Structures are given as C-alpha cells and as structure tokens.
Amino acid sequence: MPTRAETNERAASLRALFEAQGAAVVEPPILQPADTLLDLYGEDIRARAYITSDALRGEQMLRPDFTVPVVQMHMAHGAEPARYTYAGEVFRRQEQDPERANEYVQVGYEVFDRTDPAAADAEVFALIAEALKGQPVTPITGDIGILMAAVSGLETTDDRKAALMRHIWRPSRFDALLNRFAGRTPVPETRAALLAGEVTTDAPHIGLRSGAEIDRRIAALRADAEAPPISAEQVARIETLLAVKGTLTDALVKLQTLAQDLPEIAEAVARLAARAAALAARDIPTDALPFAASYGRTSMEYYDGFVFGFQADAHPDWPEIATGGRYDALTRRLGNGAEIPAVGGVMRPGLMLELEADR
Numbered sequence: 001m002p003t004r005a006e007t008n009e010r011a012a013s014l015r016a017l018f019e020a021q022g023a024a025v026v027e028p029p030i031l032q033p034a035d036t037l038l039d040l041y042g043e044d045i046r047a048r049a050y051i052t053s054d055a056l057r058g059e060q061m062l063r064p065d066f067t068v069p070v071v072q073m074h075m076a077h078g079a080e081p082a083r084y085t086y087a088g089e090v091f092r093r094q095e096q097d098p099e100r101a102n103e104y105v106q107v108g109y110e111v112f113d114r115t116d117p118a119a120a121d122a123e124v125f126a127l128i129a130e131a132l133k134g135q136p137v138t139p140i141t142g143d144i145g146i147l148m149a150a151v152s153g154l155e156t157t158d159d160r161k162a163a164l165m166r167h168i169w170r171p172s173r174f175d176a177l178l179n180r181f182a183g184r185t186p187v188p189e190t191r192a193a194l195l196a197g198e199v200t201t202d203a204p205h206i207g208l209r210s211g212a213e214i215d216r217r218i219a220a221l222r223a224d225a226e227a228p229p230i231s232a233e234q235v236a237r238i239e240t241l242l243a244v245k246g247t248l249t250d251a252l253v254k255l256q257t258l259a260q261d262l263p264e265i266a267e268a269v270a271r272l273a274a275r276a277a278a279l280a281a282r283d284i285p286t287d288a289l290p291f292a293a294s295y296g297r298t299s300m301e302y303y304d305g306f307v308f309g310f311q312a313d314a315h316p317d318w319p320e321i322a323t324g325g326r327y328d329a330l331t332r333r334l335g336n337g338a339e340i341p342a343v344g345g346v347m348r349p350g351l352m353l354e355l356e357a358d359r
C-alpha cells in the first residue's frame, strides 16, 4: 500500500498535468450540505454517504465526489468556457467489501464548454488515457444518452417511461419492469388482489405513507393495469440496444442500423458518431476501443451521455482506476435556469501506485 504522502505526491503531479492544459485549481470544502445535494447522486452513493449534522447548517456530508460541488460553484459564478482540476479525498462507506477504501484520493478534470461537446468528451478521455499510459489497464466506454432516448421514445404511458428512466441505474429492476410492462410476467398476486378491490385500506394506519398517498398509488397501479402492454417488438429493440457491445467502430455501425427502426435514438447515435470522430482526431484507436451500451448503469446517476472507465487488467475485483462522463442535465439542475454542456473524469492515484508496485 502506498503511504498517504506518496499518494498525495502522485495526486499533485496528476493535477499539475491538468493545470498545464489550462485548468484552474479548485478546492471545494470537504463538508457539503447533504439535504440539497445528496439526491443528485443516486441511490448507491446516497446510501454510502457519511452524514452528520450541525445546529447552524443542518445536515452535512463528507463530500462523496467533487463533480457536484464543482458544478455548483461553476453555475454560481463561473465564466465560460471553463476547465477545472482538483485533488483530494472523497468519502464513501463500504458495506460489502471491507477491503475497499472508504476514503480515497481522486484527481479530476471537469470541462464546461458549449462549443463542441464531442471534442470535449474526447479531450477528457484522451488526457486521462495519456496519464494512464503504460499502466496495465483497459478502457471501456458507453453512452447513457442513447439508452435514455430509447426509453423516452417508447410508445407507452408517461408513468411507465418515468419508472424505466428511474431504473436505468438498476439493471435488474429495469428488466423486471420492462417484462411487466410488456405483459411477459404476471402481475404479482398481492397486487392483483389490490386492483380487484379485494384488499381494503381501512386497516389501522401505521405506516409512513398517508392515506391519500396510498390512494394515489392504488389509482396509479389501476391506470397502469389498464394501459396496453408495450409491444414485443419495442421490447426486443430495447434489448437489442442494451446488448450492443464490441469496438466503438463496430458498435457505432450496429447502433446506426438500429436507429433506422428506432428513430428516437438517431440524434444520440449521431452524437456518438461525432465523439468517435473526435476521439480518432486525438489518436485514440476507435477500432480497438471497447464500447458497451449497458456500461455505466451502475455509476453516478447524473451521467446522461458519454461514460467511460479504466479497469486494472490483473484486478477485475478492484474499482476502476479512472472513470468519468458527461452530465449536461446536472448543470441545469444546479443552474437556476442556466445550463452548459459539461464532462469530466477522475483518476485514483492510490490505485495507480498499487498497480505499479505490483510489477
């Protein structure tokens, strides 16, 4: 294990690399407001944040990442375009694997630039790939925007689309919902009874939900039961899409073909094509770069476009050495009416040093 000093030293030299690209150094506080910011992260990180409270400031969390505070800071007073870099600890509780660090150093780079999003995606990826050059790691890329476009293009009720959209981040829940909406799995017995009116809700009220909430939920379930199933053809297209995997070059061809039957993904696929060209322009061999349409579904829920990661070849059980992605919608949520396309990524100097010590 590298010492803290060694890790910090590597972090400083990686941050210097990003500074040399014109990024401004930022140092968001370790304590962040939990109540307003925590829901931007998604279920996994929410469950793993260290939360504490303060009589004056209310709920506070130890920062689980830098992206959210950096976006907040940029949207409050950043001039654009802007590039930022940072190095410091993030904190996430580990519930399953005690071997995984609950506190570790990240070095990151974030780009807020509306001129050419594809070029910005490629810039972030290429800089991180360059910083990892020579390390035994393999990249993987994906695109959450294509999935989102496919879901929002489904011919079904808005409630069903919203439910699928929420569960993009929980692949097995997503599959179960899709099967249910397609009428491929039977409605659970208890729900069938509820819908048939066989269960009354005049039992003593002991739960957290109010009576009105329960009634609303039952009405929503009834409306859902009356909606026609999503067609087998549409479900098959989503499944074909999710299974797309291969080199970026090959995956792009498959997705372009699929877009002929699924016009709603055409724009997102065109963005992928532009990104592939921008990556090639930065000397990334796209005919060898892995792409998987389902990659990125278990990471930060603020991603809505390009996603990428680098995995240590000899340690498939380790967390990724570097990860990142595009988060345009997050800037809107924190922007008070403003928004700007944004993308970034982080590296883990501690894991990089461990990898080097391996050899």
Ligand SMILES: N[C@@H](Cc1c[nH]c[nH+]1)C(=O)O
Residues within 6 Å of the ligand: 064, 065, 066, 067, 068, 108, 109, 110, 300, 323, 324, 325, 326, 343, 344, 345, 346
């Ligand atoms: N903040 C993300 C990484 C990232 C930076 N910029 C975009 N994504 C994480 O901690 O996983």
